[in-house]
Amino acid sequence: MSRVNGPIDIADAWDLRAPERSLLVWCFACIALGFVMLWGSTHVGGGTIDRLDLLPLGLYALSLLTLHLILVTARFRGDQLILVAVAFLSGFGMLAQYRMGSFKTQGTLSINLALFPIGLILMGATVILLMRGRYQALAQGHLIWVWAMLSLGLLAVLLLFGQRFRGGVYAAGLVTPSEILKVTIVLFVAGFVARNAKSLGAWGKGLPLPPWRALLPLAGFWLILAGLLVIQRDLGLFIILSIALLTMLFVGTGRLGYMLFGGIGAVALAGVVLKILPHGERRVTAWLEPFRDPTGGSWQILQGLSGMFSGGLWGEGFGRGSPEYTPIAQSDFIYSVIGEELGFAGCAIVILFFLILFGRGLLVVSRAADGYGRAVGAGLLTVLATQTFLNIGGVTKLVPLTGLPLPFISHGGSSLITGFIGVGLLLAISDGQPATPAKSRTAKQTNGVTGKGARRSRRSSAG
Amino acid sequence: MTTHLDPELWSLIRVGLHVGFFFAAAYLLRSMFNARSVTELRHLPRPKWSARVPIVLLTLLFIGILVYQATWQLIGTSRPEFIAFMQLHDRRALNPAHRIQRGRILDHRGEVLAYSEEILGQVYRLYPDGPAFAHVVGYSHPWFGASGMESVANVRLNGGAPDGLGDWGKLGRQLVTQDKRPRGQDLTLTLDAELQRMAFGLLEGKQGAIVAMRPEDGAIRTLVSAPSYDPNRITSALFQDSGPGAALLNRATQGLYPPGSTFKILLAALALQQGFSGTLECPADGFTTSPRYRKIRDHEYYTASKSGSTWTGQGSLDLATAFARSSNVFFAQLGVRYGHEAFYAMAEQMQLNRRIVLHETPYGAWSMRTGEIPRLDTSDRYGLAQMSIGQGAALVTPAHMALIAASIGNQGLAIRPRLIETDEPAPLAYFMSTSVAERLSAMLRQVVISGTGRGIDTPRLAIAGKTGTAENPQGASHSWFVGFAPAERPQLAVSVLVEHGGYGSATAAPIARDLLLRALDLGLIE
Numbered sequence: 010m011s012r013v014n015g016p017i018d019i020a021d022a023w024d025l026r027a028p029e030r031s032l033l034v035w036c037f038a039c040i041a042l043g044f045v046m047l048w049g050s051t052h053v054g055g056g057t058i059d060r061l062d063l064l065p066l067g068l069y070a071l072s073l074l075t076l077h078l079i080l081v082t083a084r085f086r087g088d089q090l091i092l093v094a095v096a097f098l099s100g101f102g103m104l105a106q107y108r109m110g111s112f113k114t115q116g117t118l119s120i121n122l123a124l125f126p127i128g129l130i131l132m133g134a135t136v137i138l139l140m141r142g143r144y145q146a147l148a149q150g151h152l153i154w155v156w157a158m159l160s161l162g163l164l165a166v167l168l169l170f171g172q173r174f175r176g177g178v179y180a181a182g183l184v185t186p187s188e189i190l191k192v193t194i195v196l197f198v199a200g201f202v203a204r205n206a207k208s209l210g211a212w213g214k215g216l217p218l219p220p221w222r223a224l225l226p227l228a229g230f231w232l233i234l235a236g237l238l239v240i241q242r243d244l245g246l247f248i249i250l251s252i253a254l255l256t257m258l259f260v261g262t263g264r265l266g267y268m269l270f271g272g273i274g275a276v277a278l279a280g281v282v283l284k285i286l287p288h289g290e291r292r293v294t295a296w297l298e299p300f301r302d303p304t305g306g307s308w309q310i311l312q313g314l315s316g317m318f319s320g321g322l323w324g325e326g327f328g329r330g331s332p333e334y335t336p337i338a339q340s341d342f343i344y345s346v347i348g349e350e351l352g353f354a355g356c357a358i359v360i361l362f363f364l365i366l367f368g369r370g371l372l373v374v375s376r377a378a379d380g381y382g383r384a385v386g387a388g389l390l391t392v393l394a395t396q397t398f399l400n401i402g403g404v405t406k407l408v409p410l411t412g413l414p415l416p417f418i419s420h421g422g423s424s425l426i427t428g429f430i431g432v433g434l435l436l437a438i439s440d441g442q443p444a445t446p447a448k449s450r451t452a453k454q455t456n457g458v459t460g461k462g463a464r465r466s467r468r469s470s471a472g
Numbered sequence: 473m474t475t476h477l478d479p480e481l482w483s484l485i486r487v488g489l490h491v492g493f494f495f496a497a498a499y500l501l502r503s504m505f506n507a508r509s510v511t512e513l514r515h516l517p518r519p520k521w522s523a524r525v526p527i528v529l530l531t532l533l534f535i536g537i538l539v540y541q542a543t544w545q546l547i548g549t550s551r552p553e554f555i556a557f558m559q560l561h562d563r564r565a566l567n568p569a570h571r572i573q574r575g576r577i578l579d580h581r582g583e584v585l586a587y588s589e590e591i592l593g594q595v596y597r598l599y600p601d602g603p604a605f606a607h608v609v610g611y612s613h614p615w616f617g618a619s620g621m622e623s624v625a626n627v628r629l630n631g632g633a634p635d636g637l638g639d640w641g642k643l644g645r646q647l648v649t650q651d652k653r654p655r656g657q658d659l660t661l662t663l664d665a666e667l668q669r670m671a672f673g674l675l676e677g678k679q680g681a682i683v684a685m686r687p688e689d690g691a692i693r694t695l696v697s698a699p700s701y702d703p704n705r706i707t708s709a710l711f712q713d714s715g716p717g718a719a720l721l722n723r724a725t726q727g728l729y730p731p732g733s734t735f736k737i738l739l740a741a742l743a744l745q746q747g748f749s750g751t752l753e754c755p756a757d758g759f760t761t762s763p764r765y766r767k768i769r770d771h772e773y774y775t776a777s778k779s780g781s782t783w784t785g786q787g788s789l790d791l792a793t794a795f796a797r798s799s800n801v802f803f804a805q806l807g808v809r810y811g812h813e814a815f816y817a818m819a820e821q822m823q824l825n826r827r828i829v830l831h832e833t834p835y836g837a838w839s840m841r842t843g844e845i846p847r848l849d850t851s852d853r854y855g856l857a858q859m860s861i862g863q864g865a866a867l868v869t870p871a872h873m874a875l876i877a878a879s880i881g882n883q884g885l886a887i888r889p890r891l892i893e894t895d896e897p898a899p900l901a902y903f904m905s906t907s908v909a910e911r912l913s914a915m916l917r918q919v920v921i922s923g924t925g926r927g928i929d930t931p932r933l934a935i936a937g938k939t940g941t942a943e944n945p946q947g948a949s950h951s952w953f954v955g956f957a958p959a960e961r962p963q964l965a966v967s968v969l970v971e972h973g974g975y976g977s978a979t980a981a982p983i984a985r986d987l988l989l990r991a992l993d994l995g996l997i998e
Binding site for chain 1 (some may be wrong): 490499504511516533545564565567569615
């Protein structure tokens with residue numbers, strides 16, 4: 010009972026996080042099997058395996074261990090399954106990137122190798138920094154406007170000094186700093202919504218219209234953002250952020266109307282935007298009629314699907330396919346590589362882990378102690394889930410291609426780091442509030458008598 | 473690692489690791505599912521709202537992706553365009569699409585015209601009689617795509633879209649065994665390989681086309697276009713040649729030629745339909761609609777003037793005699809007499825200015841052009857007179873002339889030509905009434921007995937037909953013969969065109985006779 014809401018010591022935390030520990034061991038075992046499979050294929054295929062090739066797996070094991078120990082030492086009480094799901098997905102990502110040769114540049118190991126371990130450790134750092142309710146400090150005072158200015162400023166700077174490549178705008182070395190917007194904008198909007206929850210929830214009587222006056226600052230911000238992103242031709246990011254905005258408004262105010270109005274607006278906007286952006290319309294054509302220009306606009310997607318077709322149900326095993334025939338497969342099309350080498354079953358496994366991450370995340374959000382935590386959590390989850398859906402849906406030709414990377418698996422440093430920081434934030438929220446004074450705690454307990462009883466009985470039956 | 477791993481052993485280990493990976497992942501998933509109550513976040517307050525609804529929605533969304541993905545990844549064989557794309561553009565050696573056992577293409581007796589053979593793991597498409605059948609069978613090539621029947625019937629040859637419980641069951645077995653190699657269906661054509669080879673041989677060294685079809689059910693027995701190409705050896709040079717000698721052009725179905733005197737069949741049908749009886753005066757000097765235009769004369773006039781003598785002319789001719797002698801003066805007058813309206817009505821009734829689809833699938837169509845009869849101004853009577861003798865602006869395809877001959881042989885009713893044996897015969901249109909067809913049939917027979925075609929008359933077979941000698945701006949006249957045999961109950965209609973072959977009676981008619989006699993030997997005519 011003491012660990013339910015009160016402070017816990019390290020021994021308690023060690024016990025508490027026992028499931029995480031054993032699950033992480035299995036996680037490592039699974040990924041290790043994949044690496045052995047790859048090493049064997051390379052060896053039989055005539056390639057050489059030296060000590061450097063063992064490094065990715067070693068680093069992976071080390072980062073899992075470090076992450077776990079950090080969290081135990083910090084007496085972190087938050088969610089364990091989200092953590093394991095992310096650990097598995099990033100391990101899978103390392104496996105896939107190692108397979109695609111992203112870690113090797115002319116014999117030496119590249120910086121890409123460090124991205125996954127750094128990301129995992131960064132996630133742990135975010136958790137420690139923001140746990141025990143400290144994440145609320147992110148919405149203190151004028152800080153939320155700092156997030157807003159930071160987001161827009163970053164985009165503006167990028168527009169001025171960035172370089173164009175494949176229709177998008179990048180910073181030096183093809184880094185995409187705009188990825189960090191997925192966190193900063195969520196922080197801003199969640200803060201704004203939590204602060205103005207009452208006025209934003211006051212919809213017109215009779216005609217159900219949203220409160221324009223209260224929405225005005227947000228709408229202005231969004232117009233500028235939309236303009237900047239359209240100039241950068243980053244349609245995918247805009248879609249993700251817009252859906253996250255609507256979700257946060259809905260979660261913060263409980264008004265489903267935001268989703269409905271947003272949906273109608275999105276459909277209207279989509280038509281206009283597609284007309285403006287030339288490469289957008291091309292992508293829609295490649296989506297609707299892939300066989301009209303199979304060797305041109307639809308080449309990449311059809312090659313990806315061909316790879317998946319030859320993978321079939323089980324695939325031929327890691328290292329046995331030929332994903333090099335799909336252009337830039339290691340980033341946006343990594344899912345088709347999984348489909349080619351591990352088959353439909355491998356894809357289903359990846360999707361299941363994503364579903365555990367999102368489902369568990371939703372549970373955390375629904376139980377977050379304050380409105381801000383709920384809004385931030387909902388926003389981050391929406392960003393991740395939308396990105397995952399658009400990537401996988403795009404690769405399987407269910408929706409048009411948006412050029413978004415697959416979280417935790419695709420090649421792309423900024424996207425990876427942003428994903429890890431986002432999940433770190435979500436984990437920090439799952440840690441709940443610091444031990445509160447007795448008065449408010451009892452109030453909470455009286456609130457939750459029935460629920461707690463039910464839970465206790467379930468625990469006893471399990472034991 | 474210096475030790476060498478035996479590939480045989482490795483393939484076993486690999487399967488073990490592969491299965492192990494899936495089991496480990498599945499075990500991890502199960503453990504996480506079981507750990508959900510142990511790891512419950514007891515320190516957090518009760519939920520404000522139920523997370524169940526969004527979780528279910530999200531799960532459904534992603535299951536939707538997986539289901540859609542399965543339609544490509546697992547049952548991609550039901551997407552014929554996708555299979556075709558992979559066969560053409562996918563270089564993955566392991567892709568099952570490359571090992572699809574494509575069906576064979578056969579003639580109506582079962583002789584193989586195209587088949588696939590696996591040589592060192594690579595599947596090749598082979599054509600035993602290459603050039604002779606190229607314009608019908610087409611080619612299927614990894615770089616240059618597919619044409620002809622190979623393209624139109626691609627779906628059937630690849631195994632087709634599943635359309636029955638059995639097909640789906642087969643698909644299921646392929647899924648589990650990873651053997652995505654549907655055995656394609658064979659395609660049987662109406663062509664007669666022997667007759668086709670003979671026809672191709674008759675056109676050797678020439679440019680032209682031969683079409684032979686059964687009047688009663690539209691089955692095409694021969695469709696040859698020369699020059700041809702070898703579908704076993706496709707090169708890019710083939711596609712760059714767009715000149716008049718292009719081998720890729722199907723002259724039988726797409727080549728537009730002035731019909732010359734063979735067009736008098738249409739005019740004769742028109743006259744019979746209008747109830748023409750009696751005679752027309754045909755002066756030796758010729759006929760014109762206005763003194764400003766060159767006179768249209770009979771070929772005897774030119775023969776005589778070449779030898780320095782004077783020709784006395786035909787005098788007064790009736791329709792049958794004029795037809796047998798192929799009198800230009802007679803038919804030019806006839807066309808002008810009935811006028812533009814009647815002329816175009818006849819052209820319309822005989823389906824000119826059309827494209828007739830022989831076989832159509834969502835993945836391509838096999839069609840033939842009929843001809844081009846441009847609409848002339850009603851004041852242009854000289855143009856009409858010229859078209860009435862098959863010159864001037866009138867253009868037709870050899871295939872359509874065969875179809876017209878077939879319609880006469882089938883009491884006026886044209887059956888849609890077909891190349892695929894299993895296609896049901898379907899009526900296309902009445903080109904003329906039954907009585908007109910019967911009388912025209914007798915007139916065609918008369919041409920061979922006593923008219924311009926008498927050179928090919930043979931006691932073995934009663935051939936009926938019309939010769940044609942079509943002047944053209946490119947050089948010597950095109951040589952035509954259009955007809956059928958036997959005259960009293962026609963079983964094979966034929967159309968022969970030899971580009972710049974001179975007189976129809978000298979070049980095309982003997983080819984038609986040889987072909988029909990061969991058909992008699994082969995039992996195609998009884």
